[in-house]
Amino acid sequence: MKRILTILFITFSVPFFAQITVDEILNKYFENSGGKENWENLNGVKFTGKANVGMEVPFETVQTKDGLTYTKINLQGKDIMQNVFDGTKLWSTNFMTQTPEEATAEQTQNFIKNDKQGFPSPFINYDSKGFKVEYVGEETKEGTACYKVKLTQNPIMIDGVETPSIQFYYFDKDNFMPIMSEIEIPAGPMKGQLALTSMSDYQEFGGLFFPMSLSMQGAALTFDKIEINPTIDSTILTMPAQ
């Protein structure tokens, strides 16, 4: 609660008439969500929760500063690994065969270029990562006046063609927390259309504010627990031999 009051107070300190810059928006976000330094010092996060996709599916997902990551979902008692990156290989378990399959070289490279670098937030030191951010303007999302920020990450390769990697973030004008993101679908008949993710239920863990609820097109992810700088059993990341 103390943190929320601080956020409200900071809100009033923003000049009403000045044209805001993208760095002002991001700095306020970092300030309100735990401090940029604390975000920079974050080495890893483990989220445990459930997905509501017509049924509740428990999962855990881990991301680290080194780019190591996995998502483990549990269906009918079976653990199924998805989007696992051990530092070199990106792999997932095939739902049909229940066996691991490596991602294409293109997908792996795309992951290394952007997702790995995006931890814990693509906005932290964005320029040193080669990312570009721009303030687009004000827009109302979920009934709430927001600042719209465009994030251009490194171009990715789709079927051998270099393709821009673009996302939009909407920061609540009242508290500077991102409440929605739009990610451009890079391939397929929906190429160019935007996939929307709504973020809410921000709560403090280890001095940092995380959205505990994400919803996207009728599906929702809810986190029950967040572990800061977790210990990772590296064997879980290794792609099992078939």
Add this chain to the structure above:
Amino acid sequence: MRTFSLLFLAFSFVFSFAQDNELKGDELFGSLSARHIGPALMSGRITDIETHPTNDKIIYAGTAGGGVWSSANGGATFNPIFDKHIQSIGVVKIDPVKPDEIIWVGTGETWTRNSVSVGNGIYKSTDGGRNWKNMGLENSEHISSIVINPKNNNEVWMGVVGALWGDSDERGIYKTLDGGLTWEKVFYIDNKTGCTELFSDPNDSNTMYATFWEFRRTAWSFNSGGNNSGIYKSTDAGKTWQKIHKGLPLGKLGRIALAIAPSDSNRLYAVLETEDPKQNGMWRSDDAGANWQHLNNDFELTVRPFYFSRIVVDPKNKDIVAKAGLNGSLSRDAGKTFRNMGYMHSDIHDMAFNINNSSMMIVGTDGGIFRTWDDVKTMEMVHSVPVSQFYHVSLDDAEPYNVYGGLQDNGSWWGPSSSIGGIEARDWNRVGQGDGFRVLKHKTKSIIYTEMQGAENVWRIDLKNNRIRTIQPLLEKNDPKFRFNWNAAMSISKNKPDRIYIGSQFLHKSEDMGETWTKISTDLTTNNPLKTTQENPGGLSKDNSGAENHCTIFTVAESDLDDKVIWVGTDDGLVQLTKDGGKTWQNVTPQNPELPKNTWTYHIEASTLDKGTAYAVFDGHTKNDMKPYIFKTNDFGTTWVSIATADIKSFVRNIQEDFVNPNLLFAGAEDGLYITINGGKNWSKFENDMPAVAVHYIDLHPKTNDLVMGTHGRGVIIIDDISPLREIKPELLEKEFQFLTTKPFTMKEKDGFGTYAGDETHFVGDNPSSDARIVYYMKKRHTFGKMTAEIQDMNGNKVRELNVSKSKGINIIDWNFYGKPPKVAEGKTLNYSGFASPRVSAGKYKVVINKGKDVYELPIEVQYDNNGIPLADRKDQEKLTKILFDKVQDLAYLVYKVDTDLAFLENINKIKSDKKVTKLITELNNLKNTLVVTTGDNYVGTSEPQLREKLSDLYGKVSGNFEKPSAAEILNLESLEQRFSDAENKYNTMVDKQIKSLKTKHAELSKSDYLIFEDFLKK
């Protein structure tokens, strides 16, 4: 105290924000959103095609009323990219320097038919079409061309056609040197003559060409041609311009098409409209416009110049030239002879050759986008572009209800508001030809009335017997010629089902579905002879399509509350009323000074709440007046009050009053939908999945409360169940959280297989949600702290967790009437049937929302579908589902215990191998192998199904039904129960005879014995 006063004063600006809790726009509508049902099978008018200079997979299409669409796959599918802005498009142009980033759009279609919409300037995107910014010339109305200097892309020229319906100085050629921040008018002729074509020589950007056109429309006339039309050339990058008419006919010229061959800068083609029909058609210059020779005046080259003045030259072969037209035509001999393009929708407006293979083309027509791979011989339609242009919509009372309407050049149609798997092209039925307008369903019979332009035909269609009859009023002895509007008024009576009205200058009434007609009025129009010269429109080329018929009745509304009360509105600005069924008429046109005389009465909405109340909408755009006019009377037209405000940014064509709350009104404007919740004191634009498209007609369904819009460019758009808006009142806005009223929810019972592979490139209209729709209002978006929602039974037991909406304003969350799936035994593979959830029984439940420390509850009622399934049968189905659900979980528990015991036994053996234990492990594994599959995968490597699979399959089958379980299912259950019981007995025997004693002996290894059943379920 003074110090504190000053402190408060410092925050006064903040307080003034905080206290003003009048929600508008997005803040009001929250998650209430629109759904699009198309259709795309007839699509709509495409105005401009633009292709990428180096990537032939990227194509843009500008449309007449549906915005800009882009394709990244060579035209297989298109997606809209311009929804927030005015949807009438003149030109799309890709920057040659940064083709993946900078795109320009000039708004305002330039094919200036009577129903053409109006643009609001030029837009630029610097991120490949993701975001757009208006770069000026908001009053230009119609922009034809954009030229970008390939050496300096901040230097851009724009050709402005300008206003169609009046004089305007905002015409000619404009130029910017700063990427569009400022524009300078660099060439202008007069306030009647606009620039219809502007391009530079692809080989020399200093050389530019332009065409100018003198033209004008009124509601009753159209003129193409004048002494100022012409072809101009500049050789100094647009600084100075000279007419290049050597060899061209003297006298007035009309609209001119002009193109240069990219492969030869000397080769120009022009299509002219002249005073001498023999001189019309194709002209060619082989010396960069210095001299011209006439080649051809075939029909396709001369037809309707205002509509088809576009020529495109093959990028590699200067002798191949394509011409827009009724069918489109192609010459392979430098314009000497032409052949028609292959069969596709008529009225071709633009074409684009593929940059790598000229046999491939993209063509834009009145009926969508077509592709060809064989030199426009065979045409394939693109099926993903629902830019259909409805003039009108109406609804019936079927379940689901159907939508009826007519379209620009695409006939008349009806289709369902929902269909299994989504609303596909095959769901729509064609019920008219030509241009379609009003399509009306008889209240009780399988009869539809439809019409084509000018009521040339009004059809009565007997759907049951597939019989069609024309029924329009015909002249009787001593009748003057009837004047029907292009979009002739036609309406039916809710009071007398067989009654139908049609308006010419008279109001015609039939009481027998069009067999006999009676004129129940005198001429209700101004009958102004100056405005009834419709046989002579067109200017240089006669264009008597009937589109300029004027002094006609345009709207007719019989009161639902009294069939003697009939309102009539005319296109020359009158409102007429009879209260005695047509015996006497009274001119009740609003005399309010803000309404200019003779402003087109576009729509009259007779209130369903009070027979003296009506709304009249006036559209002045054909008099060059773009203001909104909406008036309301409560006293049968004696006095009128204006309820349009400056919130509405364009002219308005339609209004719909809510059937319950008279302060809730919906206005269809040229730039979208506006809603007021306070009777018109202020209006909010509805933009949730609603493009800025022209809304020509609105209807409200009395049962579902769905607001259905006929848009002129994006098909039919529906906002499902607007009833939450009835409850938005000032007192509600003060509440932090408030559930809105719900009616009992019906669990719809429809099965089907939906769409099929191959449909992925086809547009499929969205279905409405068939879930329970829980609506609440929140004063502020929920961002911090936990917020959850769940369904509970009336005893507080959780039935299902719901995904919760957290917007400011109206929130909608859906519940599909299903609970949680059973816990299924863990096996080697997944058991898909086990993912099925059981549907709840009809009855009372409650929605519980936890928001921080606050808890909000709403009791709701759920009903079965009223489809004849007996209640006893439903109860049998629910009972068997529950038995199977429990059995699946019991089996899961049994397998869990077996697995726990196996782990225990393996641990014993790890310490010291024991033959008896090994034998027991084998026996236990053998038992497990009969309970659940322990090998194989989830696809063709699957193993022989065991008890889990068989039990779950039966559970999935029975729980997915709505009817009584079959005898086969019951017998199947008995056999599985026997198998389960045998397995359980076998296991219990093993436990009693061997495992228990081992557990006692190895107590240190059996510390983590199995959980009790309830805890296992939570695991």
